[in-house]
Amino acid sequence: MAVTTDRRKLDAHALRADFPIFEQLIHGKPLAYLDSANSSQKPRQVLDAMTAFYETSYANVHRAVHVLGERATAGLEGAREKVRAFVNAPEEREIVFVRNATEALNLVAYAWGGSNLGPGDAVVVTELEHHSNFVPWQYIARRNGAEFLMLPLDDAYEVDLSGLDEIARDHTVKVVATNLVSNSLGTIADLAPLTRWAREQGAIFVCDAAQAAPHMRVDVQALDCDFLAISGHKMCGPSGIGALWGRGSILEAMEPFLLGGHMINSVRYEKTTWGELPHKFEAGTSPIAEAYGMGAAIDYLEAAGIDAIEAHEHELVAYALGRLGEIPGITLYGPPPERRAGVVSFNLADIHPHDVAQILDRSGVAIRAGHHCCQPLMHKLGVAATNRASFYLYTVPEEIDQLVDGLHTVRKVFA
Ligand SMILES: Cc1ncc(COP(=O)(O)O)c(C=O)c1O
Numbered sequence: 001m002a003v004t005t006d007r008r009k010l011d012a013h014a015l016r017a018d019f020p021i022f023e024q025l026i027h028g029k030p031l032a033y034l035d036s037a038n039s040s041q042k043p044r045q046v047l048d049a050m051t052a053f054y055e056t057s058y059a060n061v062h063r064a065v066h067v068l069g070e071r072a073t074a075g076l077e078g079a080r081e082k083v084r085a086f087v088n089a090p091e092e093r094e095i096v097f098v099r100n101a102t103e104a105l106n107l108v109a110y111a112w113g114g115s116n117l118g119p120g121d122a123v124v125v126t127e128l129e130h131h132s133n134f135v136p137w138q139y140i141a142r143r144n145g146a147e148f149l150m151l152p153l154d155d156a157y158e159v160d161l162s163g164l165d166e167i168a169r170d171h172t173v174k175v176v177a178t179n180l181v182s183n184s185l186g187t188i189a190d191l192a193p194l195t196r197w198a199r200e201q202g203a204i205f206v207c208d209a210a211q212a213a214p215h216m217r218v219d220v221q222a223l224d225c226d227f228l229a230i231s232g233h234k235m236c237g238p239s240g241i242g243a244l245w246g247r248g249s250i251l252e253a254m255e256p257f258l259l260g261g262h263m264i265n266s267v268r269y270e271k272t273t274w275g276e277l278p279h280k281f282e283a284g285t286s287p288i289a290e291a292y293g294m295g296a297a298i299d300y301l302e303a304a305g306i307d308a309i310e311a312h313e314h315e316l317v318a319y320a321l322g323r324l325g326e327i328p329g330i331t332l333y334g335p336p337p338e339r340r341a342g343v344v345s346f347n348l349a350d351i352h353p354h355d356v357a358q359i360l361d362r363s364g365v366a367i368r369a370g371h372h373c374c375q376p377l378m379h380k381l382g383v384a385a386t387n388r389a390s391f392y393l394y395t396v397p398e399e400i401d402q403l404v405d406g407l408h409t410v411r412k413v414f415a
Contacts, residue, residue, distance in 0.1 A: 008305040008307075009311070010304055010305065010308040010311070010393060012395060012396045013396055015043075015393055015394050018043035018045065019041045019043050021033070022041075026366075027362050027363070027364055029364030031364050031366065032364055032365040032399035032402040032403060033394075034366060034367045034390060034391065034395070034400075035367055035368050035388075035390060036342070036391060036395070037183050037186075037211060037234070037342070037343050037390030038390070039239065040214060040234055040236050040392050041236070041392075042237070043236055043300050045296050045299070046236055046237060046238065047293075049292050049295070049296035050289045050290075050293045050296075053075060053288075053289050053292040054289055057071040057072055058072065058288075058289070059071070059072045060288070061286055061288055062076075062262060062286075063262070075288070075291065075292050075295075076097075076288055076292075079294055079295030079298075080095050080097070082294075083095045083230075083243045083245075083295075085298075087213070087218050087228060087230070087243075087245050088218075088220055089220050090221065091248055092278075093248065093276070093278050094245055094247065094248050094277065095243055095244075095245055096243065096245075096278045097241060097242075097278070097282055097286055098241075098242045098243065098281075099241065099242060099287070100233070100241070101132060101208060101209075101234075102132040102231075102242075103242065104227075104229035104230070104242055104243065105132050105133050105136055105177075105229050106136045106257070107244055108206055108227045108229075108244070108246070109136035109137055109140045110136070110140065110257055111254045111255055111256065111257040113136075113137065113140040113174075113175060114140055114255070115254070116174060117144040117146040117174055119144075119146065120171075120172055121144075121147070121173075121174040122141075122146060122147040122148070122149050122171035122173050122174065122175075123137045123140075123141040123146060123148050123174065123176075124167065124173055124175065124176045125137055125138075125148075125149070125177045125178065126153070126159045127152050127159070127380055128153060128157075128159060128178075128182045128184070128185070128377055129177070129178065129179060129374070130208065130373050130374060133177050133206070133208040137175065146174070147171055149171070151163065152380070153380055156335065157185055157187055157333070158335065159178070159194075161197075164197050168201060173198070173202075174204070175203055176194060176195075176201075176203050176206070177205075178207065178208065179207070179208040179209075179210070180209045180211070181209075181212040181215065181216070181341045182211065182334075182343070182377075183210070183343065184333075184343070184345055184388065185333055185334035185343065185345055185377070186211075186317065186335075186340035186343030186390075187334060187335050188339055188340060188341055191207070191223060195223065195224045195225065204226040205224070206225065206227045206228075206229075207227065208229050209228050209229060210230060210231045210234055210242075211234065211341065213234075213235055214236070214309075214392065215341045215342060215392075216310045217307065218230075227244060227246045227250075232290060232293065232297060235294075235298075236300055236301060236393075237290070237296075238289070238290045238293040238297075239290075240290045241287040241290035241291060241293070241294050243294075256281060257281055257283075258281075258283040259283055260284055261284055262275070262284060262285075262286075263280050263281065263282060263283040304393055312395075313341055313391050313392070313393075313395075314342075316342055316391045316395055316400065317337045317341070317342055317343070317344060317391065318337040319397055320344050320389065320403075321337055323400060324346060324404065324407070327407055328411070329349035330346055330349075330407075331347045331348075332344065333381060342391030343388060343389075343390045343391075344389045345386040345387065346388075346389075347387065348387070348407060348411065351414050352369075352385070355414075357387060359406070360403065360406040360410065363402065363405065364402065365399075365402055365406045367388060367390075369385060369388070370385050371385050371386075372388055
């Protein structure tokens with residue numbers, strides 16, 4: 001992780017004023033938005049950047065010589081530079097704009113895995129993956145006749161690495177794909193042993209940072225990964241944009257993923273050649289306004305202070321685990337507060353999570369209930385679903401109190 005001397009403390013009550021969504025009542029109650037791991041709310045600064053672009057500079061990018069086209073292109077490329085700096089990537093051309101983290105991971109699975117995996121090879125993921133970093137690998141591995149292997153979780157909800165030697169003995173490992181922060185349990189992975197092992201195997205290391213980048217400093221060079229995926233909508237940016245960082249030499253050697261306009265160098269009946277990075281992977285019209293929004297979101301997060309956001313969430317998680325732990329019949333899943341980002345998964349006695357979430361909604365509390373796109377994890381936990389409350393830089397302890405009060409109401413309803 002990048003070393004920083006930034007010791008700012010975050011004032012969530014003050015930041016909240018930047019988010020218009022909190023200006024309303026939900027069912028007559030203040031909104032307690034505890035679903036940020038699903039998608040975050042947007043500050044006025046992001047909304048304004050996108051509106052200003054549409055009102056003053058809108059045109060398509062990379063293909064117009066008029067002033068609006070040039071302005072729009074400069075804005076898109078400026079956002080690319082912001083993403084590069086945000087993840088400390090060596091080069092701008094290594095940042096590929098995609099629709100979301102799912103598309104970023106599919107790009108790697110199809111374009112790299114599709115041509116580099118075959119019989120005798122293995123892809124290794126963990127039991128803690130979101131489906132977006134599980135299903136594409138499972139599909140491509142099996143389609144290409146490669147093995148698909150899953151590292152299990154231990155009883156402390158940490159990825160169990162004790163089977164690595166056996167895997168290395170029996171397989172040619174080509175891909176290791178894992179998240180940095182779990183969306184279901186909030187676990188912050190210690191990736192160093194796994195990246196080292198992946199290097200020893202000569203495998204590529206794919207990091208799903210969809211839940212990490214919004215909450216903590218993510219540095220592709222310190223992580224020593226080969227690919228990293230993020231989603232704009234989880235980090236105060238708009239939906240419809242995400243980014244893939246890939247090591248330049250690997251991206252260069254890869255075949256394209258989507259084909260069509262913009263990603264070519266020349267097209268003839270006999271043969272088509274591909275454009276330079278990152279354009280080879282950006283077929284069709286880019287998410288232009290969304291890139292403006294994502295750039296503004298990065299500015300916003302940096303101004304708040306990434307370390308301050310992380311520290312704020314640790315405080316909230318510790319507070320939430322303490323308060324939720326007082327509720328009779330509650331089961332809390334996941335590691336201790338110091339090992340997790342702002343996510344708390346729980347079940348309340350045998351009340352179905354959907355019922356819990358629906359009753360909470362009546363008190364203005366928004367949480368997520370379901371399998372969180374982590375069915376292998378749910379299977380491991382022995383449940384079909386959990387409730388999940390998740391926090392961000394605008395979350396205040398009063399929202400957690402509102403959640404706890406709401407859960408007492410749920411208990412009364414089901415008593
Ligand atoms: C860990 C993780 N990876 C990947 C994704 C997929 O993100 P998106 O839906 O933006 O593609 C999510 C979304 O919840 C996630 O939490």
